[in-house]
Amino acid sequence: MAQPVLITGVAGFLGSHLADDLLGRGYSVRGIDNMIDGFKENIPDGVEFHELDCRDALGHPDLFADVAMVFHCAAAPYEGLSVFSPFLVHEHTTSATVAMLSAAVRAGVGRFVHCSSMSRYGALVPPFTEDLTPAPLTPYGIAKYAADLQVRAIADVHGMEYNIAVPHNIIGTRQRYDDPYRNVAAIMINRVLRGKQPIIYGDGSQTRCFSFVSDVVSCLTRLGTEPDIRGEIVNVGPDEGEVTVLDLSREICSIAGLDFDPVFMPARPLEVHHATCSSDKARRLLGYRTEVALRDGLTEMVEWVAKVGPKEFHYNLELEIVNELTPRTWSSRLM
Numbered sequence: 622m623a624q625p626v627l628i629t630g631v632a633g634f635l636g637s638h639l640a641d642d643l644l645g646r647g648y649s650v651r652g653i654d655n656m657i658d659g660f661k662e663n664i665p666d667g668v669e670f671h672e673l674d675c676r677d678a679l680g681h682p683d684l685f686a687d688v689a690m691v692f693h694c695a696a697a698p699y700e701g702l703s704v705f706s707p708f709l710v711h712e713h714t715t716s717a718t719v720a721m722l723s724a725a726v727r728a729g730v731g732r733f734v735h736c737s738s739m740s741r742y743g744a745l746v747p748p749f750t751e752d753l754t755p756a757p758l759t760p761y762g763i764a765k766y767a768a769d770l771q772v773r774a775i776a777d778v779h780g781m782e783y784n785i786a787v788p789h790n791i792i793g794t795r796q797r798y799d800d801p802y803r804n805v806a807a808i809m810i811n812r813v814l815r816g817k818q819p820i821i822y823g824d825g826s827q828t829r830c831f832s833f834v835s836d837v838v839s840c841l842t843r844l845g846t847e848p849d850i851r852g853e854i855v856n857v858g859p860d861e862g863e864v865t866v867l868d869l870s871r872e873i874c875s876i877a878g879l880d881f882d883p884v885f886m887p888a889r890p891l892e893v894h895h896a897t898c899s900s901d902k903a904r905r906l907l908g909y910r911t912e913v914a915l916r917d918g919l920t921e922m923v924e925w926v927a928k929v930g931p932k933e934f935h936y937n938l939e940l941e942i943v944n945e946l947t948p949r950t951w952s953s954r955l956m
């Protein structure tokens with residue numbers, strides 16, 4: 622019987638899709654999640670689930686018994702919010718990663734795959750390539766890059782294999798859409814399906830690339846399972862189909878059949894204006910191809926949110942800092 626794999630953040634968006642993929646390939650999957658953002662219904666049947674905070678991993682050696690690889694998807698992936706809740710984001714991003722690394726090394730895990738973020742590149746000149754020296758701007762980007770460095774240092778010295786995936790903005794089913802602090806496309810879809818206009822911070826000329834979740838999962842799986850791919854940092858996602866946030870919101874309104882008349886709010890502090898990555902390395906190393914085009918991915922997501930039902934926004938996380946820089950959508954709960 623194949624050795625089990627362990628996925629952190631398995632009740633979240635990416636972790637649950639990765640679990641589906643690995644189960645489908647015949648792996649036995651253990652998963653943990655502390656449920657700060659996850660949903661039990663996301664966890665695929667067949668996953669051996671443990672409700673646990675990654676920061677407590679060292680106290681649970683049984684979880685790591687015989688584990689061949691860890692896919693570390695848990696984090697507090699809140700770039701904008703991290704400016705106002707830096708401690709929360711640091712704890713669930715950097716501290717959680719270090720605890721998982723320590724427990725994995727102690728248990729003799731073979732390989733650790735870390736989900737980083739393109740926020741590690743900050744405001745460098747796009748398209749970002751993996752050889753750039755990261756220059757994150759936000760507490761989230763700094764937390765992710767710190768976690769990347771910890772992966773490299775701890776894994777290297779103790780002889781554990783590792784790979785680091787650097788996804789861009791991901792969309793797809795199971796993504797949280799009632800969270801007012803992150804997931805721009807999901808927030809817009811939830812609002813539009815409730816008959817409300819998309820909210821744009823700044824003038825909407827910020828540029829991004831979006832990946833559909835299945836295109837990211839296939840790369841993560843290869844980073845875990847390909848024996849000859851080790852010690853790599855790989856941007857994961859498209860480098861074509863770049864859109865402005867304004868065009869994204871127009872597209873969502875068009876798919877959902879709502880007239881387009883967005884609400885503009887002041888720009889958010891430290892938001893990077895142009896953030897796109899090169900996919901050359903992913904194409905070369907992982908055979909990356911964009912299988913799902915943006916409009917098709919958005920359409921699938923709109924249909925899914927419509928089926929599950931649009932929701933009130935849920936302000937579930939604490940704002941540690943509230944001042945004149947805090948977006949009013951958050952401090953006054955305007956969503």
Ligand SMILES: NC(=O)c1ccc[n+]([C@@H]2O[C@H](COP(=O)([O-])OP(=O)(O)OC[C@H]3O[C@@H](n4cnc5c(N)ncnc54)[C@H](O)[C@@H]3O)[C@@H](O)[C@H]2O)c1
Nearest residue numbers: 630633634635654655656657658659674675695696698791
């Ligand atoms: N979604 C994106 O657009 C995107 C883009 C780039 C990188 N990423 C990275 O991909 C990973 C997955 O993101 P996602 O979109 O699936 O987020 P998500 O919030 O849907 O999933 C993360 C899960 O981790 C859990 N979690 C958080 N802190 C934890 C802790 N301390 N211990 C145990 N569980 C914990 C949450 O409850 C949640 O279920 C993250 O590392 C994120 O930074 C995501």
